[in-house]
Amino acid sequence: MQNEKILIDKNCHYLSDSICHLPSHKIINKGITGCGGTTLELNDNRNSLVLSPTKNLVVSKSSEDILGVTGDTNNSTIKNYLMTKTGYKKIIATYDALPRLMEIIPNYQEYFLLIDEYHLLFNDYSFRNDAIMNILNNFTKFNDWAFLTATPLKPECILEELKDIPQITYEWQNAVPVKLTIKDTFYVQKELIELINLYKDRNLHIFLNSIATINSVVKKLDNPDYRVVCSTNSKTKIRNYADVNSEVKPINFYTSCAFEGCDIYDENGLCIILSDTNIATTVLDIATKVRQVCGRLRDSKYKDECILILNTNKHRYAGTTKTDFNNLVSDSKRRGQRKAQLVNELGEDDYITELKLFSEETYYNLYLNKHDNKIFYDDNLRKLDLYNYDLINEIYSNSLSVLKEAQENNFSPIIDSKKAEVQGLSFIRNKLIELNKSEYTFEELKEIFIPLFKQKKLSWSSKAIILYFPKFKKVRKQVNRERITVYRFTL
Numbered sequence: 001m002q003n004e005k006i007l008i009d010k011n012c013h014y015l016s017d018s019i020c021h022l023p024s025h026k027i028i029n030k031g032i033t034g035c036g037g038t039t040l041e042l043n044d045n046r047n048s049l050v051l052s053p054t055k056n057l058v059v060s061k062s063s064e065d066i067l068g069v070t071g072d073t074n075n076s077t078i079k080n081y082l083m084t085k086t087g088y089k090k091i092i093a094t095y096d097a098l099p100r101l102m103e104i105i106p107n108y109q110e111y112f113l114l115i116d117e118y119h120l121l122f123n124d125y126s127f128r129n130d131a132i133m134n135i136l137n138n139f140t141k142f143n144d145w146a147f148l149t150a151t152p153l154k155p156e157c158i159l160e161e162l163k164d165i166p167q168i169t170y171e172w173q174n175a176v177p178v179k180l181t182i183k184d185t186f187y188v189q190k191e192l193i194e195l196i197n198l199y200k201d202r203n204l205h206i207f208l209n210s211i212a213t214i215n216s217v218v219k220k221l222d223n224p225d226y227r228v229v230c231s232t233n234s235k236t237k238i239r240n241y242a243d244v245n246s247e248v249k250p251i252n253f254y255t256s257c258a259f260e261g262c263d264i265y266d267e268n269g270l271c272i273i274l275s276d277t278n279i280a281t282t283v284l285d286i287a288t289k290v291r292q293v294c295g296r297l298r299d300s301k302y303k304d305e306c307i308l309i310l311n312t313n314k315h316r317y318a319g320t321t322k323t324d325f326n327n328l329v330s331d332s333k334r335r336g337q338r339k340a341q342l343v344n345e346l347g348e349d350d351y352i353t354e355l356k357l358f359s360e361e362t363y364y365n366l367y368l369n370k371h372d373n374k375i376f377y378d379d380n381l382r383k384l385d386l387y388n389y390d391l392i393n394e395i396y397s398n399s400l401s402v403l404k405e406a407q408e409n410n411f412s413p414i415i416d417s418k419k420a421e422v423q424g425l426s427f428i429r430n431k432l433i434e435l436n437k438s439e440y441t442f443e444e445l446k447e448i449f450i451p452l453f454k455q456k457k458l459s460w461s462s463k464a465i466i467l468y469f470p471k472f473k474k475v476r477k478q479v480n481r482e483r484i485t486v487y488r489f490t491l
Contacts, residue, residue: 002166010173016040023168024144027118029152031170033295034263037148041114042066042090049101049111049142050092051135053120054257056229056244061092069093069101078104095131098138109143117260118147119288122157122387125380133371136161150295151288157387159380178294180411181307182402188276189213191309193220195272196251202302203248203266207293208274209256209282211237226251229258256281260292269300275310277392285391286405310402325389333382336366340377427452429470432489439475439486 012018014036022028022041030037038061041048052058055070062068067081069091082089082105089111093101102108115121121132136159139145147162152169185191196204196217208214211234218224218239227242227249234255235241244258248266258264273293276282284290294306343354358370367385369378406413431452440448445465453460458468465472471490476483 003169004166005169005171008170008172008174012172013174014040015170016043018170020044022112022114022146022148024112024146025165027147027152027162027165027167028149029167029169030148030150031172032175033150033292034298035150035170035172037150038092038114038116041112042092044112045088047089047111048091048114049105049108050090050114050116051095051098052092052116053095053124053260054262055094055231056257056262057116057260058092058094060244060262066090066092069097071096073097075100075104082106095128095135098131099134102138102141109141111142113139113142113145115139115145115147117149117292119149119151119153120260121147121162122153122159122380122384123285123288125159125384129369130371133369151291153288157383159383175410176304177410177412179305180290180294180406180413181305181416182406182413183307183309183416184312184402185309186311188274188309188311189217189220192217192272192274195307195309196221196224199270200250202270203250203252203268204272205252205254205264205266205269205297206272206274207254207259207296209259209284210276210279211255213274213276213279213282214238214253214255221251224251225249226253228253228255230255231257254296258296259289262296263298264296265299266297267299267301269297270302271297271300271306273306273308275308277311283391286402286411287409290406291409291411312402322389326386329382329385332365332367332385333377333379336368337377339366340368340375343375427456428468432470439488441484441486445469445487 008015008018008031015030016036016039019040021044022037028037038050038052041050042061050061052061058068058070065085067078067085067090069078071094078091078101081091091101091105091111095115105111115135121135125132147165152167155163183191192206192208196206211228211230214228215238218226227240227246228238229242229244229246229252230238244254244262244264248264248269252264252269271294273284273290274282275284275290284293290306290308297303343351346354354375355370355373358368358375367378367381369376369381402413402415428449431448435448442465446460449464450460453464465487469487469489473488473490475486475488477486478484
C-alpha cells in the first residue's frame with residue numbers, strides 16, 4: 001500500500017494551518033488527535049457529508065449550520081435543512097445513517113464523503129456489521145471521499161475493501177509524546193479506587209467500557225460526586241447519566257461512546273484508562289483506542305499525562321500457542337469457504353431456509369457473514385480473530401510487551417507494576433522444580449500448595465493459579481476413559 005508522508009511545520013497546531021482541503025480518494029492519517037481534521041472539512045467550501053461512529057460525537061459537532069443526524073432525527077428535519085440551508089450544506093451523521101441519507105439527499109454523489117475515525121470500521125466490524133458493510137458497499141458511489149483517523153491500523157488489519165487505497169500520513173514536528181504510566185496489577189478495581197482517593201485535587205476522567213464495573217467502583221466510594229457518559233441504551237443501568245457536553249464533575253466515567261472524537265474541556269482534568277483482560281469489552285488496543293482516549297482532554301494542564309490500569313492475565317485464547325492458533329484459523333478459513341460455496345449452490349427455497357437459520361454464534365468461527373440476504377465468506381472476520389489473539393496473548397501477555405507496544409506508538413511509558421511482589425514469591429516456582437513433574441490437576445495443586453500458602457499467610461482461592469503461578473497451559477486429556485483438565489507449567 002502506497003503511503004505518502006507529509007511533514008507539518010512546528011509552528012502549525014491545526015491541519016488548517018498547513019492545508020486548505022482534505023485530499024480525496026485517500027486514507028488520511030492526521031498524525032495526532034485534536035488537530036481539527038473533521039473541522040477542516042466542515043468549514044470547507046463544498047457540500048460535505050461526515051460519518052462519525054457515535055451519537056455523542058455527532059451532537060458535539062452539530063450546530064445551526066451543521067445538521068446532526070442520528071437515529072432520533074426524522075426525515076422531515078433532514079429535508080427541511082436541505083431546502084432552507086443557503087450556501088454549502090454540512091451534514092454530520094452516525095455510520096448507520098448513510099443508506100437513509102443517500103435516499104433523501106438529491107445528488108448525494110456531489111457531496112464530499114468523509115468517514116471519520118475510520119479505524120473503527122475494523123475494530124467494530126463484528127458487532128456493527130450492517131452499518132459498516134453499508135459504508136464499504138457505497139462509499140465509491142460518491143465522486144469524492146476520504147477516510148480519516150489519528151490512529152492508523154497495522155497493514156494486516158486493514159479491511160479487504162480498503163487495502164488498495166493510498167494513504168497520506170501527516171507528521172507533526174511539534175508533537176509531544178504522552179507520558180503513559182502503566183499500572184500492571186491483579187486487582188484493577190482496587191487500583192482505580194486508590195487513584196480516585198489519591199488524586200482528589202484533580203478532576204478524574206476515567207475511560208472504562210463496562211457499566212457493571214463502573215457501578216461496582218461507585219459503590220465502594222464515599223459519597224462520590226460523579227457523572228457517567230454512556231450510550232442512551234445503557235442509561236437505565238446506571239445513576240448520574242450525563243451527556244458528554246454536560247458540566248464536568250470531580251469524577252467522570254466514559255464508556256466507549258466517548259472514546260473517539262469527543263472534545264472534553266477541563267483545565268484540571270487527568271485521564272485514567274482501565275483495561276481488564278478478564279472482561280473482553282474493556283480490553284483496549286494501545287495503537288488505536290488508548291491513543292484516541294489520550295487525546296480527549298483538550299485544554300488540561302495534565303493533557304500530556306495518562307494512567308493506564310491493566311492486568312496481563314489472559315481470557316479467550318489462554319493456553320493456545322500462536323502456531324496452534326494460526327493452524328486453527330487456516331482450518332476455519334478452509335471450512336468457511338467450502339460452507340459458503342455449498343450454501344450458494346442451494347436452490348432458492350433451501351437458501352431462504354439457510355438465511356433464516358443463519359446465526360452469528362454458529363457461523364462466526366467459519367468466518368461466514370450475512371448482509372443484504374446473502375451469506376458469504378468474510379476474510380475481514382479472519383483478520384479480526386488474528387488481531388484479537390495478538391491483543392490478548394502478545395500485547396497484554398506481560399508488562400514488558402505492553403511497554404514495547406506503548407513505545408512503538410509514540411508514548412513515553414513508565415511501568416508501575418503491583419505484580420512484582422507477588423511474582424517474587426519464588427517458593428511456588430521452587431516447589432514445582434523440586435517436584436519435577438510436567439502436569440497437575442487442580443486438586444493436586446491444592447493439596448500441595450494450600451499448606452505452603454498458609455505458611456506464607458496467603459489465601460488460596462479458585463483464582464490462585466492465575467494470580468500467583470508461573471505461565472501455564474490448560475490441557476484437556478483422557479485418563480481411564482475420563483476427560484480431565486491438567487495444568488502444564490513453563491518454568
